[in-house]
Structure formats: C-alpha cells, structure tokens
Amino acid sequence: MEETIAGTEAVQIPTQRGESLLETAVRYAEDRHWDVFSGTWLEAVDGVQRCSCGDTACAAPGAHPARDDWATQASGSATVVRRMWSTRPTASILLPTGRTFDALSVAESAGFLALARMERMELDLGPVTSTPDGRMYFFVLPGAGAKVPELVRGLGWAPGSLDLAALGEGGYVAAPPTRVGSRGAVQWACRPTLANRWLPDVEELISALAYACGRDR
Secondary structure (H helix, E strand, O other): OOOEOOOOOOOOOOOOOOOOHHHHHHHHHHHHOOOEEEEOOEEEEOOEEEEOOOOOOOOOOOOOEOOOOHHHHOEOOHHHHHHHHHHOOOOOEEEEOOOOOEEEEEEHHHHHHHHHHHHHOOOOOOOEEEOOOOEEEEEEOOOHHHHHHHHHHHOOOOOOOOOEEEEOOOOEEEOOOOEOOOOOEOEEEEOOOHHHOOOOOHHHHHHHHHHHHHHOO
C-alpha cells in the first residue's frame, strides 16, 4: 500500500492493502494518465540491500533508471506498464517530468513550511511527494523550468540563491511506494485525488515556495 505522511491530504483514491508495485504503476497510468517506467530495484547481498545497478556507492539505490533509453520506454499504456513489471516485479516506479507535469524540488523543511503557507492562502495544490533523502516535489503544469528563473527574479531573489529547482523534460521523479535503499520509501505529502487532477501553474505556487526557501537558508 502507498505510504502517506500523517496529517496531510485525507481524501484518497481508493487503494487495496498490499497492492503490488505493478498495480500501483498501472493506477498511475490509468487514473492519472501519467507515463511511467520501471527503474532499478533492491537486491539483498550478504544481508544488505544493494541497488541492482551493482554500484555499491549508488546515490539512489533502487530508485533510478535502469537503462539509458528510459525516456523512450516510459508509457501511459496499462498493457505496456504490466509488461514492464511482469519481468521486474520489485522495480521502482519512476515518472518522467516534462510531459503531463513538471516538478518543483525543494528541501523538505522548506516544503512543509510552504505547504502550511499554501493552506493558509487556500491555494489549490497538485500531488506532492516527500523522499527519504529530504526533498519534496510539487507537481505543476509542464513548462515550469523555463519560468522559474524569471519568477524568482521578480520576487527579489537571484536565480540560484534559493534551493529551488524545476524538473522538466529529461527529468524524472520516484513515485510512492518506491523504496530508496535502507533510507525508507517515497511518500505522498499530498496524494493524488480526484480534487487535484487539474494541476496548478508554477506562478500559483512560486511565491510561497520562494518565501519558504528563503526562510530555510
């Protein structure tokens, strides 16, 4: 079952307890129309969880692309998705950015501060993930990467002075319940719901995110 951070979005798309990675990936494709692709996976080696890539110093064990042509493999077809996980049932679930959504990446501390501010401002949010390495990803409409630098300047910050980045074409995010080595699993801070099917534009969230990143420096 997907993990959700306690105290966050309560309205949930129904899921089945014990749902497999394959079933979850299919739901992302069918319910959200997201392209998905299978990444690396974790393997037990001498009692230690290692990444299937074989690199003992892997920065994201079990949660990165398994092949260089991953962008061409990503698909929103349930049939194709089932084929991916039928051969690699424990593979991570990865979502390419720059297609149906971009993702704004901030430190987790700034992300939760921004979420609280957005709630007070009654902003409409899309899905938001929280990763074991302390990052949060806010899903927004595609095209955010080209807009962020100028938007940050307009708010009085120099581009690059804030820990705020946009992932667009050529990027990807790991989706719940993907596990990252021994650090834990990716979780939903705000999970996909029927209410947030329509994503916000980056302009709607940038002020709260920039403010939070500035406070978090």
